[in-house]
Amino acid sequence: MALPARHHSRSRVGKRRSHFALKANNLIACPHCKRPIPAHRVCPHCGYYKGQEVIDVYKGLSKKEKKQKQKEIAQEAK
Numbered sequence: 001m002a003l004p005a006r007h008h009s010r011s012r013v014g015k016r017r018s019h020f021a022l023k024a025n026n027l028i029a030c031p032h033c034k035r036p037i038p039a040h041r042v043c044p045h046c047g048y049y050k051g052q053e054v055i056d057v058y059k060g061l062s063k064k065e066k067k068q069k070q071k072e073i074a075q076e077a078k
Ligand SMILES: [Zn+2]
Pocket: 030, 031, 032, 033, 034, 035, 043, 044, 045, 046, 047, 048
């Protein structure tokens, strides 16, 4: 294993670590359902992108889940 030739001061370590902070994702409100979504992505809640429905968000859901999701979306549209 590599062995550091010189002592690393706490100050030097701190300066390196000052760049490690994570940035929050850039969330915008979906223009269709108003929920927060990442910019430039298809909305995972309503399936809309650029004013068009591009994915079927009800696919793979049971009849009960589908009904519940429709209710949620209708409520948020108000
Ligand atoms: Zn949406």
